[in-house]
Amino acid sequence: MEKEIKKKKDTKVLDIKEATICEATAQMLKKAEKDGVETAFHRANTMKACPIGADSACCKHCSMGPCRLNAKDPYGKVGVCGATIDTIQARNFARMVATGAAAHTDHGMSMLDVFREVVNGNVKDYTIKDPIKLEALAKEIGIEVEGRETEDIAKDLYKELERTYTQVEGEIPFMKRVPEKTLETWRKHGVVPRGAMREIMEMMHRTHMGVDQHYENITKQSTRTALSDGWGGSMVATEISDILFGTPTPVRADVDMGCLKEDQVNVIIHGHEPNLFESMLDSVSDPTLIKAATDAGAEGINLVGMCCSGAEMISRHGIPHAGNFMSTETVLITGAVDAMGVDVQCIKQGLVKVAECYGTKLFTTNPRAHIEGAEHIEFEEHEPRKCTDAIVEMAIVRFKNRTLPVEIPNIKTTGIHGFSHEYINYMLGGTFRGSYTPLNDNIINGRIRGVAGVVGCTNPRVKQDYVHVELVKELIKKDVLVLQTGCSQISLAKAGLYKPEAAHLAGSGLREVCETVGMPPVLGVGSCVDNSRILIAAAEMVKVGGLGDCMADLPAAGAAPEWMSEKAISIGHYFVASGVYTVFGVTFPIVEETKFHKHLFEGLEEVGYGKWGFAKDPREMARLMIAHIDKKRKALGIDKARERVLMDMSDRRDLKAA
Numbered sequence: 001m002e003k004e005i006k007k008k009k010d011t012k013v014l015d016i017k018e019a020t021i022c023e024a025t026a027q028m029l030k031k032a033e034k035d036g037v038e039t040a041f042h043r044a045n046t047m048k049a050c051p052i053g054a055d056s057a058c059c060k061h062c063s064m065g066p067c068r069l070n071a072k073d074p075y076g077k078v079g080v081c082g083a084t085i086d087t088i089q090a091r092n093f094a095r096m097v098a099t100g101a102a103a104h105t106d107h108g109m110s111m112l113d114v115f116r117e118v119v120n121g122n123v124k125d126y127t128i129k130d131p132i133k134l135e136a137l138a139k140e141i142g143i144e145v146e147g148r149e150t151e152d153i154a155k156d157l158y159k160e161l162e163r164t165y166t167q168v169e170g171e172i173p174f175m176k177r178v179p180e181k182t183l184e185t186w187r188k189h190g191v192v193p194r195g196a197m198r199e200i201m202e203m204m205h206r207t208h209m210g211v212d213q214h215y216e217n218i219t220k221q222s223t224r225t226a227l228s229d230g231w232g233g234s235m236v237a238t239e240i241s242d243i244l245f246g247t248p249t250p251v252r253a254d255v256d257m258g259c260l261k262e263d264q265v266n267v268i269i270h271g272h273e274p275n276l277f278e279s280m281l282d283s284v285s286d287p288t289l290i291k292a293a294t295d296a297g298a299e300g301i302n303l304v305g306m307c308c309s310g311a312e313m314i315s316r317h318g319i320p321h322a323g324n325f326m327s328t329e330t331v332l333i334t335g336a337v338d339a340m341g342v343d344v345q346c347i348k349q350g351l352v353k354v355a356e357c358y359g360t361k362l363f364t365t366n367p368r369a370h371i372e373g374a375e376h377i378e379f380e381e382h383e384p385r386k387c388t389d390a391i392v393e394m395a396i397v398r399f400k401n402r403t404l405p406v407e408i409p410n411i412k413t414t415g416i417h418g419f420s421h422e423y424i425n426y427m428l429g430g431t432f433r434g435s436y437t438p439l440n441d442n443i444i445n446g447r448i449r450g451v452a453g454v455v456g457c458t459n460p461r462v463k464q465d466y467v468h469v470e471l472v473k474e475l476i477k478k479d480v481l482v483l484q485t486g487c488s489q490i491s492l493a494k495a496g497l498y499k500p501e502a503a504h505l506a507g508s509g510l511r512e513v514c515e516t517v518g519m520p521p522v523l524g525v526g527s528c529v530d531n532s533r534i535l536i537a538a539a540e541m542v543k544v545g546g547l548g549d550c551m552a553d554l555p556a557a558g559a560a561p562e563w564m565s566e567k568a569i570s571i572g573h574y575f576v577a578s579g580v581y582t583v584f585g586v587t588f589p590i591v592e593e594t595k596f597h598k599h600l601f602e603g604l605e606e607v608g609y610g611k612w613g614f615a616k617d618p619r620e621m622a623r624l625m626i627a628h629i630d631k632k633r634k635a636l637g638i639d640k641a642r643e644r645v646l647m648d649m650s651d652r653r654d655l656k657a658a
């Protein structure tokens with residue numbers, strides 16, 4: 001450790017105040033420096049981002065290159081093969097979409113695998129927890145349900161949903177959920193997805209050297225691929241997880257590192273697929289393991305989540321959440337984590353070294369994701385407890401042998417999580433029947449100005465949580481209702497915006513609605529695959545009526561203010577393709593003033609999609625989103641209503657007449 005401290009002296013010193021607004025993370029960063037431990041914050045501080053890559057002005061798709069173009073003079077040069085800046089950027093962008101879509105889709109397909117095995121009776125550890133949702137979903141996509149056994153319906157549902165991934169030709173099942181006019185636009189442009197496997201395969205083919213070399217045509221396939229994620233792979237992941245593990249309803253839960261307990265065996269699950277976490281929940285509730293823990297001198301076993309499977313578990317079961325993506329290394333610095341089990345996506349390789357420094361046991365569990373230096377215990381759906389029990393046993397051993405002092409930041413915040421689209425429908429509806437009508441009415445009468453999705457990662461290139469928090473505060477102040485997922489949800493939960501009392505931070509109109517319904521001004525809907533819930537909610541709003549006839553008409557906008565992953569690009573692009581103005585922060589991998597830039601930031605909107613936007617500053621981001629929402633209100637003829645706020649019947653008649 002001493003050697004590392006000495007080394008650090010010659011490098012740039014990390015300014016912790018500029019690195020994060022998360023107090024617990026800041027405390028642990030200070031401790032890290034005392035302990036001579038390095039984190040991604042430190043590395044981001046000394047790693048200068050490659051400027052050519054940042055502009056997406058390089059190509060390494062063949063060995064005649066890699067070719068680098070000049071962002072200052074984008075049309076001054078082409079690649080060895082003649083590829084222009086637009087081709088190169090569109091191809092790089094397309095591959096990010098393909099990778100992100102593949103991640104979500106492979107995750108969704110894994111959930112569907114579990115579902116199939118449960119239905120066939122081969123997996124016994126999970127059951128169908130929400131048969132009502134199963135039936136409703138089956139009915140929605142055209143499966144006969146009357147008088148049939150759940151098991152039979154489930155078999156048909158499996159077969160039907162499998163098409164989301166494997167179908168060679170024709171539209172995927174969830175196209176039935178897309179508002180008619182939005183679907184019409186997609187059909188017109190030829191971007192309705194077939195199976196995700198096919199779309200991703202074609203995307204990879206088209207971006208190979210010497211294939212698709214028109215940025216507009218490449219983008220068309222990016223759109224089709226992204227849609228196979230949002231309305232395909234991700235949506236199946238969400239729906240099947242709800243059916244297997246329960247559909248979220250509001251639940252009170254704690255976030256932040258104060259969720260760790262010094263006198264208990266602390267186990268963290270960090271990753272994306274809920275089945276690992278669900279089985280771990282069984283393991284930590286097992287009397288034999290609890291007894292082993294108390295025999296080792298612990299008060300019990302404390303299970304805590306991180307990142308997206310954590311966001312799912314907080315939403316579904318109220319399991320405490322220790323922090324988002326940029327806190328996964330720092331949480332280990334507490335010395336309190338006895339074991340961390342990880343599966344896929346957003347698992348920093350840097351965790352291995354930090355875990356080593358504090359004697360934390362780090363386990364990989366998924367055959368897709370081993371990490372050098374971490375122990376691998378494979379998680380197998382037919383016998384899931386073998387893996388999760390083993391992790392708990394090792395955690396108990398580590399607890400018994402704790403030697404280093406434990407320092408847990410005494411910080412945690414309570415809030416309400418778990419707003420599935422079904423619950424939003426129920427909550428806003430009347431006594432007898434759920435409905436999105438009151439939401440639409442409140443948008444039409446101007447109490448709610450519009451709806452925003454604020455989602456995505458944290459990224460050490462910007463101050464952790466700061467952009468999320470400032471953006472959301474600004475939006476709710478201006479009466480925009482915010483829906484959230486993933487790491488962004490945790491940023492705002494830590495900042496206290498998931499308490500119903502946070503309604504006082506909202507503008508008067510939104511505040512009134514929140515107080516009437518008893519909801520916080522910010523609604524957490526789950527993990528990143530659960531962005532599909534936002535799509536479904538938006539589609540419902542269109543179907544209810546009064547806010548235009550396609551998703552592009554809605555007074556809505558999206559943002560990923562601190563994004564870092566390729567999955568975020570896929571999500572951003574399916575929101576854009578669905579008709580939403582989507583603003584990204586941090587950096588955008590593109591050279592401005594190129595045709596490709598113009599295409600993403602303007603051209604797509606002109607042909608009926610949404611469009612991309614970019615801003616680093618949260619207030620500027622809010623300004624762009626609100627301007628867009630107001631533009632849509634104006635186009636709908638509901639911009640006048642806002643001045644009056646309260647409406648009576650005659651106002652409504654006037655509106656309809658206008």
Ligand code: NFS
Pocket residue numbers: 272307308309324325345346455456457458486487488527528529564565567568
């Ligand atoms: Ni989403 Fe979840 Fe977090 Fe970003 Fe990573 S955990 S899937 S990619 S960092 S929000």
Ligand code: SF4
Pocket residue numbers: 059060061062063064065066067079080081082083088209210
């Ligand atoms: Fe260069 Fe063209 Fe090869 Fe890309 S595909 S590396 S631009 S020669």
